[in-house]
Amino acid sequence: MNTQHQHGQKNCPVCLSSTTAHYIDYENSRLYRCNDCQSVYVSPYVTHGQVTELYNASIERASHELKTRLHKKMRRARSRAKRLKRYAKGNRFLDVGSNVGFMVEAARENGFLAHGIEVDPNYVKISQENFPRNTFTHGMIEDFPIPQDGFDVVYCSEVIEHVPNVRPFAEALARQVCAGGLLYITTPDITHWRTPRDIARWDAFCPPSHCVYFTPQSMQNMFAQYGLVLKKKFIAFKPGMKMIFQRPQST
DSSP states (O other): OOOOOTTSOOSOTTTOOSOEEEEEEETTEEEEEETTTOOEEESSOOOHHHHHHHTTTHHHHHHHHHHHHHHHHHHHHHHHHHHHHHHOSSOEEEEESOTTSHHHHHHHHTTOEEEEEESOHHHHHHHHHHOTTSEEEESOGGGSOOOTTOEEEEEEESOGGGOSSHHHHHHHHHHTEEEEEEEEEEEEBTTOTTSOSSGGGOTTOOTTTSOEEBOHHHHHHHHHTTTOEEEEEEOOSSSEEEEEEEOOOOO
């Protein structure tokens, strides 16, 4: 059944299809599933005011992360940075949604020239204080200048599901990837075999903070439109996806 969304986005934000159906009402959010790409999304879109409200407690969250989870976070970040170093052809690294800087610091430790960009100024401040050997920028990737040669690795982990207008964000990610460069992305996978049938019981189901839920195929199709091809999909034992995309070398 086609659904006209009142006062919201009519088309799927991932593939722009108008063939969508009501999926679930959860607390104060209404979600729809795209019949073409199977992505699920919140409609109407999250407003700027709602996004600001979601970030209000960010300084407390960031301080808590550093105090209680520093070693665990750094251990996982170092493992990922080491893995990405094996795939990367160069050493220019950009973390989009860099939080409090764990991954940027791990990338630097593994030989990357590491840069982080983050929309929350509190996170940027804490990153700069704790990891001063790296570069951190406050802003949005859509407004971030593209270096002459781009980045060899663009890293974006557990961020894209928070972005309501996702295609400009995805295009901006892809623009930063140099020829032969990589995009590493993780996000919840709503079609994963371990995603609960009762979706409200899934710990990753938290609209409107998470406002877009991809399938691996919808993610692959979207980035293909911006010149990136799937290089590797990692096995995920939790209901998420971990994927590396690559921009082909210029011929």
